Amino acid sequence: MGTTVGSEGAFIEVDGVEKVFDVRRRKGLLRRERHQVRAVDSISFTVARGEMVGYIGPNGAGKSTTIKMLTGILTPSGGRLRVAGIDPSRERTRLAHRIGVVFGQRTTLWWDLPLIDSYKLMHRMYRIPDARYRENLARLVELLGLGDLLEVPVRQLSLGQRMRGDIAAALLHDPEVLYLDEPTIGLDVVSKTRVREFLRQVNAERSTTVLLTTHDLQDIEQVCSRVMVIDHGRLVYDGALAGLHEVGESERTLVVDLERECPPVEVPAPARVVRVDGPRQWVAFPASEPAAGLVTRIAERYPLVDLSVREPDIEAVIAQMYAERAGRAPTQSS
């Protein structure tokens, strides 16, 4: 078993990986019924060293299960998985020295100890050479603005401060890959921005590979160049963020302000009025078509005062993707 990377440039390799949970459900008073949950269903992808990848999907899609398999906490039921050439579930401890993990909803810090004491414990646990520990700590404290917080017990930190403390803890031993599970959950806008900027900086300076699960699509927009979408345990999209729009066959919206309240403006299909609110109307049209024809047509026939074009937001595109997969009509956003 070597530590070399398998295929060219691939740092994380996931090949036909599955995870099936055996679940027992109570049925009636005494009977229990066994059934299986296929949480991850034959997923394949590779991540190159230094890539920043977003991993998104609805609740229960299989994101956490994937991350747990990548860290070695869970053993796959099938398929092949390697991180830095290591099989995570077989050599979990050896891998732990090369990866960092941040769970937004839990802390890896010691609750009652001052922040700095957690770091000192990690220094020993990971056997980080002294000089490297001091250098990394100084850098992380500066970049994450932790200077005034080091002597504060973790339980007294705000959520944003604690999250920054957790991110520093995950990076003290210079991991080559950082898994982040909802790193901005519950943070205010300023803290979110700070965390995102920091992740970009660490990636630029150290080529740290980042895999990030989130429900906040701005995390993806601002941090990741690639996004993978998982739904019902299956990978349904893997590519550039911009490409998601095309997959979702998304629409743009022309917002027109008329001089007065009017009935819905008449526009050629597939464009259509999706909302009317007083003198303001919203006209959805295919994102691939220019707005000019529509604007001219409305301006010629209606008392147009003002207009703006709204780009499709990624949330709407993803909602549409899920809806299409589930065989329902896509939902329309205003």
Ligand SMILES: Nc1ncnc2c1ncn2[C@@H]1O[C@H](COP(=O)(O)OP(=O)(O)OP(=O)(O)O)[C@@H](O)[C@H]1O
């Ligand atoms: N230990 C377990 N035993 C049985 N079923 C499990 C276990 N862990 C996860 N599951 C099931 O596997 C599926 C995927 O769960 P997972 O936690 O990976 O989803 P997720 O995408 O991370 O969701 P969320 O966004 O809600 O965190 C769900 O149906 C879940 O109920």
